[in-house]
Amino acid sequence: MKFLSWNIRGLNSPQKKFAIKKLILDMKIEICLLQEVKMPFQTFVAVAGKLWPGVDYLYVDALGASGGIATLWDPIKMKGKLFASSQNFLMVSLHYGEQWWQMFNIYAPNSRSGRRLLWEEISNIIVTNQKDQFMLVGDFNSPLYPSKKCGGLEDFSDSMGDLASFINASSLMDIDLQGAPFTWSSNRKDKHLIQVRQDRFLISTNWDIGHSSYLKTLPRTASDHNPLLLHWKDKPYQGPPPFRYEIMWASHLDFRELVRCWWTTLVQGTAMFRIMEKLKLISKEVKGWNRTTFGDIFKRKDLGSRLEQLHNIMATSNPPDPILKEEEDCHKSWKDTLSKEEVYWKQRSKIQWLKEGDKNSAFFHKLACIHERRNYIKIIKDETGQEISEDSLLGQNAVDFFTRLYADNGGSDSPLQDCLVSKLSMAINEDDN
Template identity: 30%
Template sequence: MNKLCRGCYYTSNHSSNEYGRIIIIWKDTISVRIRHQSSQAVTCEVKIQGTAPFVYTAIYASNERSERTDLWVELLNTYQTHSLDSVPWMLGGDFNQIVHPTEHSHADVNFLSASMVKLKDCLHHMSLYDLRYQGSFFTWSNKQPDFPIAKKLDRLLINSQILNLFPNCQSFFLPGLFSDHFPCLLDLAYKTPTHGTRPFKFYNYLAKHPSFHQVVYEAWTQAGSTAWNLTVLCWKQKQIKSALKTLNRDNFSQIQIRMSEANRLLQHVQVQAMQTPTSQLFEMEKQAVERWNFLRMIEECYFKQRSRINWLKEGDLNTTYFYRVVQSRMSFNTIHSFILPSDNILTDPLDMSTHAIQHFTTILGNPLLESPLCLPPPGLVP
């Protein structure tokens, strides 16, 4: 590696049929420390003011298959040597290799090759996955009109710790202009559009609360003992929804904080009970253990439902795994913008909301001014 100037490093990539460089440039307000470098990759620690440091690896893979295999081995060694499983890590650049047949535009490429499997296994072992992006799916083309080919050779990969540090980060693949590759622009502080209220969602763990049945019964009977028509049924459901929201807010909101507090209280009581063994302190310890275990179970149920993993049974206490799945799902499922038929992009939440309503109105028809199914029964005030 050679130093060009303050805030700029490059490494050269030489082989029998290619010549390339990896160049890293940064501003004085950013601190960069090179941790490992080779002809195909540069790994550095990046510190931006106001945030914790993270690791970034720039990739420029060789055109030669054997040399790319060496790169996958090198990445695995770097991952283990620098303990990158426990720190925020980004990895991006030109991999010169696809991981699935769908990442090749030619119909004849319809099977997993050994080269695809090697890269895919490597990324799986390092727990890396594509950061949600906007722009073209394919990132490289041969620019040959007689036999056009496009592939996804460029990617920006992250581990779950990156989403802890930059929960709203997003990448954009921009047009290549004069290049045969599409460049990737990363926004670490992308503002997620938000508008309106969140829809009600019933969490399964609510049924585990000791007062669940009583709360539902009281809310149901408050709007009358029997629902004779859909209007009354709709009103009863609204009453139950309001009661369940209150039950969730009062007992399970910020579940991670509640669980941590219960853990600290348990440790405090256990120390007191060992220093001064009394019946009262032992009873307090028993109650603290029960509450801590209960909240641990609630926390796992919460993240399991949000992660939508149905092939694991409750009780495995895979909360960390579920939390990572939730993070990745939220990153991929969040709608950041709309691309209109005119190729204009909407990012303002109000404009996006208006456009969505107009779009579905044309499909479903004009909305009713007032739905009789959502009116309260006579004599009841909402």
């Protein structure tokens, strides 16, 4: 699904109407969110059908020559209905697939006091309906970090603090932006140029948009704001899973000795070939050992259900010794599984400063999803400069490139191999090989 958000700064000129219509068609937009439309409702009704024939929409009327918020969507893909609105936001409930989710289209006031009132109003709605999935889109009229403002004398420190507090209190996440780092420009020259990242997409923490989704700026053309494009891929391409070392393996007493045993397996060939073959062997052996020793740490949380059954039995009668023993073993296994899951998500979230025992796996899981989304390669350029974004082609292009790069030219080990072997030899001696 593709979302387009744009503070258009007035939709009266033919140039701006053409720019929006072209983006909707070229990008195959399914939801379009416009801020500062600056036209009365009846005028917008006539314009909407020309921008996007057959579209469904909701509109917050402009006040004179300012404001005006429009949310448009493809009626074939989804259904929508009004949930709440004010002069600074339009909240639409959208039914997509099997679920409803809440979409805020925001045009925040210029004053700090007005923004604080807006953040409080929206936060109350989110907290009251905290089980719903929320997406907040539009012009927030404030950066979130000092690095997201360049030029100008205005101090946004207090406003940034207000916005950060609102995001934290509402359990929201700011989607990382690709492309131009700023979304608004004063369009002036030299020292008078001011640039700010004040347009954004926020999502609630119970909404995982997938690591292959991305948010990017589009060229600033008909407005002093950049359009923002969110490409939400709810079914990302699934290639073969990579081998990853799990920190929880080190907690097993036999692990180090097993690795040492696997590494000492005799392999014939060049130094680089021996290293690669041993790494492949260890990867295969560790995966098998992990399945038999640790199993699926997520499925084994079903132990919690069995614990609840045992506690009910123990509460209604004098439990026999086998029940007490099973409860003790089950409780120990449950704690062990929960601890391993916590370590698993801590490793992926890269949060190292938290102490053992926090038991906040949901927190670590969400951070891990953020890191995964940041690390996911969405677009690459091949050797001719052509951009490749198709998931199935990204991996093949990378394989082809490195195959050519490291191809054997008929000689002995390449300089790269010699360099790697010399570095590895400091840590690995002939006995280990």
